[in-house]
Each structure stands twice: as structure tokens, then as C-alpha cells.
Amino acid sequence: MSHSSSDAPPRRIRNIAELAELAGVSPGTVSRALSGAGLISSKTRERIQALAREHEFTPNAMARNLRIQRTGAIGVVIPLGHETGQHISDPFFMTMLGHLADALTERGYDLLLSRVIPTNGDWLDRIVDSGRTDGVIVIGQSDQSATLDRVAARYRPLVVWGGRSEGQVHCSVGSDNRRGGMLATQHLIERGCKRIAFFGDPRAQEIEQRLAGCREAMAAAGLSDALTVFPAHLVAEDAQPDIARFLSGSGDRPQGIVAASDIIAMSAIQAMVERAIPVPDEVRVVGYDDLPIAQQTLPRLTTIRQDIAGGAGHLVDLLLRRIAGEDTDGVVMAPELVVRGSS
Template identity: 75%
Template sequence: MNRIKNIKELAELAGVSTGTVSRALAGSALISQKTRDRIQALADEHGFRPNVLARNLRIQRTGAIGVLIPLGHETGQHISDPFFITMLGLLADALTERGYDLLLSRVIPTDDRWLDRITGSGRVDGVIVIGQSDQSAALDLVAGHYRPLVVWGGHTPGQSYCSVGSDNRKGGDLAASHLIERGCQRIAFFGDPGAPEISQRLEGARDAMARAGLADQLTVLPAHLVAEAAHPDIARFLSQEGQRPQGIVAASDVIAMSALRVLAEQGLSVPGDVRVVGYDGLALGEQTSPRLTTVAQELTRGAEHLVDMLLRRIAGEETQSVVMQPELVVRLSS
């Protein structure tokens, strides 16, 4: 049996136009189901597969969404980070259900034009950025002329780009307020405020401490987001004479897990000697010992928002940033 090489040959065999074949193979409702089934059966019988690349060029679509992880302030972080893995899984599921492939890039920015180069490459139909890092300027630069761009992260007044994320300031407030209610007066914040999200969480913790009249009792350790790098800094901090806090607000669950490890190594009990609260709401928090109290960000709903808003922007709609309300999940560590 002769193998069909192109749409023209398949159209001649089916006795229809090439346009009808193209629409039938794309599943267009403009073509009757009976005709679509007949053309698909002929294509299968003669081993024909449409040239998806050529079709995408004609309709100016790639069928792919770029998911970028910029690491400006924390270049040692990897895609294997529990937060990134969680978000990537959720985004991959949501994009696949909408018929898109995911093109993943871990980016170490060298200048403010890195995102401009990616969006101008023509390789993707739109871009989702996971985390702002310290790249707000680059995001604003591209958002002014490239519409299909959505960013996971905290919202800052005046930003040009569309973002989805939790109310980080409220989340930091929830964490510190919870520790204060549990009797903690000396509280340490672990996290590098060089990133906007972490800076907002620190401000929330400061809000809670100020309301309680404890503003001078908050200390800050700019701990890394990478567990291996955070561990020695936390160990040195907690081993210093008079440095040990009664409670720890960690800027991420990964940092909180490093704190739990250090406290155990130094023979301190949690929550007996020190209470610990993380941030993110990762499933791993259920597996720590003790189970980790955390500020959850509703990551599943966040991923759904990111994909929905991006596809609406690809279709030409305008969308506004979404700020979701965080939730304190109390477990045994506090």
C-alpha cells in the first residue's frame, strides 16, 4: 500500500479539498464527524501524519509554553528544589490538559535582557515565570511589549507585569502572630530579603512584632533557600551565646526543615525549646519530625490561575494580578 506523503495526496484520495483535510485532522467542528472519521481512517491506513511544525507556522502558534525559573539572588538553587518541583508538576498537569507542551528553562540572569531574548525567540506562545528573584526590572521591561507573560510571586504596587501569588506580608504576619500567641517573645526571621516575596514576609513579621510591642526582639538571618547552604549559617546563628530565639519564622519550608535539623543536632526540642513556622505549604511538611507548621499558599489554585490567565492573554484579553490569601496550617512544630 502506497504511503501518503502530504495533505494534497490525502485530499485527492478522499475526494475533498486540502482545506477540508486540514480542518478534519485538526478536529474542526466545521467538518462533519462522519467526514472527519473517514479522513482520519484514510490517514491511518496510509501512514500519514500531518506536519505539526508546518501547521504551527501557518497559524503562528508553537503549541508550547515556556516555564522559566530565574535565579538572580540564589544561583545555587536547582530545579530539584521541592518548591520548584511542586509548582512544575502542577503547571505541567494544567498545561497538558489545555493541549500545550511545557518548555522548561533554569536561567542565571547576566543582564536585564535575558527575558527579552527568550520571548523574542519564537519558540513559545507564552511564558510563565516561577518566582521574581531579584529580576523585577527585567520583568517590567518585557511586560511593556510582550503580553502573554504571567509571573508567580508577590505583587508590588506599580509593577507592569501580571502576577499570581499569596499576600506575603499577611503570611509573615500570620506566622509571627502565631508564635507570639504561643508565648514567644524573641523571634528570628530566617530568609534573604533580597527577593521581593521574602522581603514582604519579613515586613509582615515585623508588623506582628510591632503590634505586640516586641519590635526590638526580632532578629534576621539572611539564610539561603538551598538547604545545604542554609544549614551551616543556621547552625552558627543558633550556637552563638544568647542568640537562640524562642520562635523561628522561616521564609520557606525548605529553610524551616534546615532549622529543624540544626535544632535536633544541637539537642534542642521542637516545640519545647524553639517553635518553628515555615512558608509555602509543601507536602513534605507532613513528613518532618515534628510535623511542620506552615503558611500555605494554595499552590494548586495558583498554578490554575497562572495557566488560565496566560491563555487568556494569548487570546488577547487583559488580566489583572491575583493576590491569594495565605492560610496558617498549625502542626506540631509550633
């Protein structure tokens, strides 16, 4: 039994030239019809789009991007210079990546994610020169500010989440870390704490700035000699045993802890719970970030809030303006003290 030709599935179209031949128009007309651009009649556009659907033709986005020299992708890079044990699953990174992915997708971009442990100074050069992305967002300065400055001087579409420092070349978005450290410390002093410990590794620029704010508040209260700095890890499984050893050591226990992140603060609370040290009765704790998990600790965590969603929006906005050729200033957002049960 023979099939009539009308029963056969439509021929699969492989490229714009074949679709143009079928439609009886030029390849340029097909290209304009499929991209929605150009001066062609709506009737012609609809006819060509219907033919494309019927023959299951989707134009090759990569070929189109090559013509207009655009990849349609943004690189998002997490450099772990001072804290090599951190993972992308870290709650801060996951919160920031969620907001970045939403903002980029809404603007029609894909996200290309890399976690880098810098072993030499050219890690960022390799990323920006790969040709795989239209621009790069770096989450965190770590201890890599010099590399970020050097590459930013020659590569415009680069924006970094982090702190602003004197003479900085790279464009950054972040909270006023010095102010945040100050707010946390002033709050503990107002609650009667005289001996205060700062938990965090100041090799990272943002943490160094939070410590500077903490020192400033202690000095203003005449308590400079009562500050202890403990370079706690940002990774909970490393931070907790170290903090436990610190708390078990000889010497006076701090009455207040300024933690450089919510994860460090939560590790400190956990270590104290295990040693039956009541929080906040004996030791008051303030974190930094105000991640969603800050409300799940017992007691709930007092912390310095960074507007991570707003920050992600600024990062994407500034990057797209820089891709378009603009020079942009960075953004320093005001941090905010959120008082809960831990202080």
C-alpha cells in the same frame, strides 16, 4: 513466488497533497477533515480520516502551527538571581511544575522549561522574542522585578508567580506574603515567644514582603527590638550549616523562628536536632508554603499554606486569556496558618 499487490503494505503518505490526490479531493478538504473543522460531510471526513490511518499519515503539527502562528508550547522559566544554587529539583519548584504541567496539558499545550541565572538584563527578552512559545510563565520574581516589569510593558502573554507590589507592571499570582509573615509571627508571639528570628534573604521580593509582615507583628506587640534577621539560603545543604553556626553563636538564642520557606524551616529543625535543642520546647518554628514534605518532619511542621495548586490554575488561566488579547489583573490569594507540632 510472486506476491499479489494486495499483500504489499499501504504506501506511506508524506503530506496533505498526496492524501488529497489519493482521496480525490482538494488539500483544503483534507486539512478540514483532519482538524475536525470546516463544513464538510461526516461521510467525507470519516473516509479521509480512515485513509490517513491506513497510510499512517499524521499531519505535521509544526506546519499547521506556522500557518496559524501558534507554537502550541508555553515557556516556564525559573530565574535564580539571588539564589543561584537552587535547582529545578527543589521541592517548591517540583510541586508547582507538577500542577502547571497538568493544567497546561489539559488545555492542549506543551511545556518548555528553562532555569536561568540572570547575568544581564536581557535574559527575559531572549526568551519572549525566541518565537518558540505562545506565552511565558515565570516562577518566582527573585530579584528580577525590574526586568519583569520592563518586558511586561511590551509583551502581553507573560504571567509571574510572586508577590504584588505598589506600581508593579507585570501580572502576578501569589499569596499575600505580608499577611503570611504576620500570621506566622503573631502565632509565635501568642505561644509566648518574645525573641524571634526571621530566616530568609529579603533580596527576593516575596521574602522581603514576608519579613515586612513579621516586622509589623513584632511592632504591634512592642517587640521590634527583639527581632533578628538572618539571610538563610533557600537550598537545604547551604542553609543548614549556616543556621547551625548562627544558633551556636554568642547572644540569646531565639525562642521562635519564622522561616521564609518550608525548606529553611526544615533545615533549622535539623540543625537544632543535631545540637540537642528541643523543638518546640525551647525553640518554636513556623515555615512557609505547606509543601507535602512539611508533614514528614519530626515534629511535623507548622507553616503558612499557599494554595500552590490553585495558583498554578490561575497562572494558566490568566496566561491563556492574555494570549487571547485580554488585559488581566493579577491574583493575590489569602495565606492560611496550619498549626502542627513544631510550634
